[in-house]
Amino acid sequence: MSEVAALPTRKDEDFRYSDIDALGTLWPVAREEIAVADGAEDTLQIVLDDSEAIARHIAISVGKGATFDLRVLSAGPTYGRIALDVTLAEDADFTLGAAQLATGTETLEIVTDVHHTGPNATSAQVVRTVLADHATGTYLGRIAVARGADGTDAEQSVRAMLLDRTATANARPELEIFADDVKAAHGCAVGELDADGLFYLMSRGLPPAEAKRLMLQAFIAEAFTGAPDEEALSEAALVRLGTLVETGL
């Protein structure tokens, strides 16, 4: 996926759920390049906690036997888009853990295109989205396993939680496999907070907002498990979750 010079329209699959007006103010989006050398280990944390619209397009090349750990907390922009093109060489490993937390009329999206080009590489994307009010949250995740990339192990876990029925979650997993002996697991679910769980917590004395916040904290936890700065990410997410449960309808 490369972002073309002309402003995309919603007919473009990768921009189907985008806020095109907001994107227009940011267009064209410069492509950032990250290259992880063979055998190297690198990490990156992206925290979007400002309300300003933002779009980033990052191409990541993970060398032979190298690892790249990327964590994204998208919690604040009126429009926030993170598009990733990831290419994995032999034995490379890529992890994306992301949480998108939106309310009001915010539109947040993460689009990933993960290419397994060499054998025995591993990739995992864990994406958790929490949406209140009229917010929209989207995750489009494509995994392509090239001919010869045998022994690939690719995994996607995508879950969204709607705090209000007026919010919208979009999720589209896509697998394209041209190799043998490939493990590709993906799970996708959109739901609401468990009413029995909420009542249980409230019956012990937690006010409704606290009970929701606690359950949502647990819901997004997996996105940041094992992150180099797990605690800071979780803390920042918690603050935003507090806002979401209070601004929800």
Place this chain on the structure above:
Amino acid sequence: MTMLKIDNLQANVADKPILKGLSLEINPGEIHAIMGPNGAGKSTLGYTLGGRPGYEVTGGSVEFAGQNLLDLEPHERAAAGLFLGFQYPVEIPGVSFVQFLREAANAQRKGRGEEPYSGGEFLKLAKEKAGLLKMDMDMLKRAVNVGFSGGEKKRAEMVQMGILDPKLAILDETDSGLDIDALRICGEGINSIMRAPDKAVLLITHYQRLLDYVKPDFVHVLAGGRIVKSGGPELAHQLEDEGYEAVVA
């Protein structure tokens, strides 16, 4: 002063009348048992008093410690000193017992204008109450009820009751799913936590066996959404010997 005064309580679940004019008074220092056949409305009584959404009060009144209980949200009922022991405690993945209980206990204390527990104070309290129920503290560090056996869940309910230190405990079939040893441990737990001149218990049960450990002062028979008979502990034995049908008729 009466602790709980239920007067002519009527409640619907999914528009179907379940409680049809139930009256009951409980004074401090008393233990009451409510027994009754399946479908009599026993669990509905517990949930209605706890304020569970979907349990709609259509008539009557409930006064608890001088307040109109029905005006209070579930968490406010807890802060006022009401504890509801669940027949089926809810599993909440990702939320640890210790974290949740400390937040719940402190939310209750805040509601009463008391100082919150420090981390150390709380752990000491939790350890003491877990010990009372012969429960390993490590279990309380796990996610709420997740992977607990039926008996462990019920013991964990009693540990929560010990920590939250309520004025009135409504225990819905705490004895179901317990083996003989766990039944004795839970029974002793109830006695040591709740047998006090300023506390009271409402036990909801099918069977006499829990009452061998927690001796009730009063036994009531609930049938068709009303209390149809009240008596002393001997009534429980009579029910066990003769069955509900004979006693209610």
